[in-house]
């Protein structure tokens with residue numbers, strides 16, 4: 239196995255780096271519903287990138303391994319952070335703890351929206367857990383999906399109806415507060431880089 243192959247083999251395909259995170263009590267927490275629209279999961283539970291070879295062309299929010307590492311966008315225990323003392327990356331919470339903080343995560347998503355690179359339908363399913371009839375639109379600057387209740391007064395932030403017309407990923411999406419969206423590793427073919 240050559241050096242590149244060895245490097246790529248470190249990837250666990252956990253997909254965490256390709257999820258968008260929400261900061262909860264200082265932790266960059268990922269939830270299943272908030273991930274890059276190009277991330278897919280195989281039957282064995284491992285994740286892969288569906289546009290790996292042209293990811294930087296079609297997914298401007300995608301980061302190189304070096305960028306992801308330097309910005310704390312890898313999983314906290316990612317093998318690629320080995321040797322980076324005190325690395326603080328993204329985490330998945332256990333089911334019980336996640337249940338406790340999920341309302342706060344949903345509220346934050348409603349407050350700031352999600353990056354345009356996310357799948358808005360999945361994010362909508364997350365927000366719907368707050369109860370009520372929710373929909374989403376694209377922000378005026380095209381960088382985020384914003385969520386609003388259809389059974390409440392129209393959101394002043396709403397720019398353009400977006401349901402069913404997801405269109406192209408526009409501007410590079412920033413992450414949710416503090417925790418960026420992003421992929422990670424290096425060049426694992428088809429893996430969340």
Ligand code: SF4
Pocket residue numbers: 255256274275276277278286287288289290293297299300301420421422429430431
């Ligand atoms: S590597 Fe991850 S973040 Fe980048 S395009 Fe693929 S799924 Fe999206």
